Amino acid sequence: MSLVDFSVRRRVTVLMVTLTFVLFGLIGLGALPVNLLPDLSYPTLTVRTEYTGAAPSEIETLISEPVEEAVGVVKGLRKLKSVSRTGQSDVVLEFAWGTDMDRASLEVRDKLETLRLPLEAKQPVLLRFNPSTEPVMRLVLASKGEAEGEGEDSEAALVRLRRFADDELKKQLEPVEGVAAVKVGGGLEDEIQVEIDQQKLAQLNLGIGTVIDRLNAENINISGGRIEDGTQRYLVRTINQFTDVQQMRDLLVTARTGGGGNTAAQEAAAAAARVAPLTGSAEALAACA
Numbered sequence: 001m002s003l004v005d006f007s008v009r010r011r012v013t014v015l016m017v018t019l020t021f022v023l024f025g026l027i028g029l030g031a032l033p034v035n036l037l038p039d040l041s042y043p044t045l046t047v048r049t050e051y052t053g054a055a056p057s058e059i060e061t062l063i064s065e066p067v068e069e070a071v072g073v074v075k076g077l078r079k080l081k082s083v084s085r086t087g088q089s090d091v092v093l094e095f096a097w098g099t100d101m102d103r104a105s106l107e108v109r110d111k112l113e114t115l116r117l118p119l120e121a122k123q124p125v126l127l128r129f130n131p132s133t134e135p136v137m138r139l140v141l142a143s144k145g146e147a148e149g150e151g152e153d154s155e156a157a158l159v160r161l162r163r164f165a166d167d168e169l170k171k172q173l174e175p176v177e178g179v180a181a182v183k184v185g186g187g188l189e190d191e192i193q194v195e196i197d198q199q200k201l202a203q204l205n206l207g208i209g210t211v212i213d214r215l216n217a218e219n220i221n222i223s224g225g226r227i228e229d230g231t232q233r234y235l236v237r238t239i240n241q242f243t244d245v246q247q248m249r250d251l252l253v254t255a256r257t258g259g260g261g262n263t264a265a266q267e268a269a270a271a272a273a274r275v276a277p278l279t280g281s282a283e284a285l286a287a288c289a
Contacts, residue, residue: 043095045108045128047071048088051121056084062118063089070111076104101128141165141187155188162187192245206253214253218242 007014049063064082068091072080079094095104105126112124141164143157165184173182194215196208219242227234242248 041101043076043097043099043101043104045093045095045101045105045126047091047093047108047112047124048127049091049117049121049124050088051118052087053120054087056086059087059089060084063121064091066115066117067091067112067124070115071108074104074107074111139169141169158186158188159190162189192248194248211253214251215248218251 064084076095076099082091
């Protein structure tokens, strides 16, 4: 007996079965949760390593390949790929759906701890992609003069907009209810440009690397450990960052002395350091005057 014959002869049975499926469908539809942005976690991990100044070929040889060999044996791994760019390596690990990502993250971290990378490279950072952390709103800032077609200096406008976004707009948006994080990008950040007088340094028999090393050594805050005195515990820090432009201009490069009562280091520092006026600060303009 065919399905058609059964449906014709057993009309009541077919009707009851149909009504049963419809009833269960309506019950399931009412209990089915609906979410505009469901909590979806992709089984993907990214190992990011920064190596400042290294070319892409060096990044691939010294960073990407050793990381791939170390994490390539993690359980549940389906696909492994890497992207090597100037100064940065990204190794992307794709796991099978249903993999315990917390356990996978621990295994990857264990593999990275035994990895030996160049001393100049930073420690690898494990990133976990989550679609819910993607920005849901983007704000674009433009200067008033640019919007009205006026010819304002573009670099100065970008510096002013970035300063406004960091100092004012970000602080106003972060306390808003429902805002998880605010990230600022683009524009030009305030910076101090140091121009080197090569002829002056050559006369003083100083190399440009000496000036760079001194700037790096003097502009740093480091932890000095802690001191315990009975029940009291004190944290020791070395605070040695520059607070203004004048401190950079007066930086002692070397202890070599010269004639006239001035050290050669003071002459080199005064001749080599110049602050770019694009910061718009009073100290920068005074230093360049």
